[in-house]
Amino acid sequence: MSTQSSPKITRRATRSGLPQLSNYFSEAWRFRTFAWRWSLADVKARNFETFLGRIWHIINPLLFGLIYFIFVGIIAGGGVGSISFLGAIVGNLYAFLFFNMIVTMAIATVQSGAGGVLGQSSIPRIVVPIASTITSMNLFLRSLVAYALMHIISQRGLHIEMLLAPIVVILICMFGFGFALICATLNVYIRDVSRLIPHFLRLWMYLSPVIWEYTRITGGGTLNQLARFNPWYSAMTAWTISLGGTLDPDGPKIWEQIGIFSIWSVAIFFVGIFLFISKEDEFAIRN
Amino acid sequence: MQLETDAIRVENLSVNYSIVAESPLDQKRKFYNKSTRKTEIKALDDISFSIPSGQIVGLIGGNGAGKSTLLKTMIGVLKPSKGRIDLWGRPHLLSPGMGFNRLLSGRENVVLGGLAAGMTLSEIKEKQDSIIEFADIGGFIDLPMTTYSSGMFGRLSFAVATYNRPEILLIDEALSAGDAAFKERAVQRLKDLCDSAISIVVVSHSSTLIAEMATEAIWLHRGKIKLQGEVQSVTDEYLKFQAEGNETAQLDQR
Structure with missing residues (x-):
């Protein structure tokens, strides 16, 4: 006698495209603890074999900041006199580095298959870039300890706008995550993307007000307008003001820049998620 | 009364995919030409079978027979090109x-x-x-x-x-690790799991291991089912086939 119920799972031939989103996200939610723990393990393992261990999470950004401090302040002629500006550069660099980490780590983990998670299990693929983004956020928050030191040395002071800094961080995270998913998906089809991305990100950093002041392009003219269309112009302007106050009382306002960057972040975030999910069933074959 | 229900049902399943492979070295080409070519792989070709719940089934076959492809399609990593797989439980590889x-x-x-x-x-x-x-x-x-x-x-x-x-455990050569004592405990562990109605599919090149663990076996050859049935008769036929030197790695291209 047979009492066969309807199957729990059915795999059938379908065209590539979006899966049923409620099922997909509830399945991804089931692996939230895995993403969190996997990310913590990654952070822990990073400096596992070094003598200084976890202290490197603070030393690394401090050294990185110091190198740019010397490069921009002394070699490129920025002048050590403007110590506050140099503090701003270090703060901006950490924010851009945070974005850079989200993108490069997501591409690398998706390409490597994340220790068999992508090729040997039915875990929704998006869990992997989520885990790598948590890792990037973790490392960024640690770098803020180093920044706090720089902030005091460069006498940037305390400002009411600092309360808006967490919003800018969340927006950078959303923008970075969406952009990372777009790049990780493209990289599955065109491997050259992972080679190109580091150069592209470096160029993007130099074209954005990271190591130069946002007030340089506040004037009119097509070139200035084009430069301000760059999402990282809004992001860096909002970030710079939130940490150190405005550089020009008649220049861009923090709320306005947060608003513009919010539009970019939400758009890129959703485009990235939908592109990644709609193509992820081809990852196992192409990876 | 024994209730026998299926844990896995595979109907007319075909899995094809394309991979990017290096062009043969002897092929003359200019520097700007691509050094790679796209190759279509026909990994599984119209296979059908079912596995009752609470059974250990062995999957045997040479390299490139489609065993791993079948397991990966069951867990949803690969997508069927034709046909379907119904699963009465969440599979784990x-x-x-x-x-x-x-x-x-x-x-x-x-x-x-x-x-x-x-x-x-x-x-x-x-x-x-x-x-x-x-x-x-x-x-x-x-x-x-x-x-x-x-x-x-x-x-x-x-x-x-x-x-x-x-609910459904899929094992791909994972029992090859460990010494004889551990293998014995591992086999016992799998048999215990089966007693609690868990279905297990084991892929192994070792027909001895398959014969020891499974009750039924499926022999895949070049993406098709060559033989299916009671484990001893299938493994005997497979060993005979191997002894005749017929089993070599296959890469079926379309």
Whole structure:
């Protein structure tokens, strides 16, 4: 006698495209603890074999900041006199580095298959870039300890706008995550993307007000307008003001820049998620 | 009265995919031409079978027969090109070290591997001692996994995956790790799991292991089912086929 119920799972031939989103996200939610723990393990393992261990999470950004401090302040002629500006550069660099980490780590983990998670299990693929983004956020928050030191040395002071800094961080995270998913998906089809991305990100950093002041392009003219269309112009302007106050009382306002960057972040975030999910069933074959 | 229901039903399943491969070296080409070519692989070709719940079924066949492709399609990593697979339970592929971070200790990796296998933290906490006891790797459990031999690695992976109690367990050559004593315990563990109505599909090149564990076997050859039935008769035919020198790695291209 047979009492066969309807199957729990059915795999059938379908065209590539979006899966049923409620099922997909509830399945991804089931692996939230895995993403969190996997990310913590990654952070822990990073400096596992070094003598200084976890202290490197603070030393690394401090050294990185110091190198740019010397490069921009002394070699490129920025002048050590403007110590506050140099503090701003270090703060901006950490924010851009945070974005850079989200993108490069997501591409690398998706390409490597994340220790068999992508090729040997039915875990929704998006869990992997989520885990790598948590890792990037973790490392960024640690770098803020180093920044706090720089902030005091460069006498940037305390400002009411600092309360808006967490919003800018969340927006950078959303923008970075969406952009990372777009790049990780493209990289599955065109491997050259992972080679190109580091150069592209470096160029993007130099074209954005990271190591130069946002007030340089506040004037009119097509070139200035084009430069301000760059999402990282809004992001860096909002970030710079939130940490150190405005550089020009008649220049861009923090709320306005947060608003513009919010539009970019939400758009890129959703485009990235939908592109990644709609193509992820081809990852196992192409990876 | 014995109720026999299917755990897995495969109907007219075909899986094709394309891979990018290096062009033959002897092919003359200009520097701007691509050095790679796209190759269509016909990994599974119109296969149908069903596996009742609570059974261990062995999957045998040479390299490139489509065994791993079949398991990966069951877990949803690969997509059918034609046909369907119905599953009456959530499948789990026992994949050595999935989710592990080799720089961390075995104990920490029990948590990571368990979470990757779909367990909750409280389930892992509850079963952690049993998992470690089953893996039987002594003091190594608190050392980084980079210090483990492949046997130790395989034992811990196997322990984590089988304590997860998946509804359908898929094993792809994962029993090749470990010594004879561990293999014996592993086989017993799988038989115990089957007693609680878990269905298991085992892929192995070792027909001895398949014969020892499974009740039924499916022999895949070049993406098609060559023979299916009682394990001893299928493995005997497979061994005869091998002895005649017919079994070589296949790459079916369309």
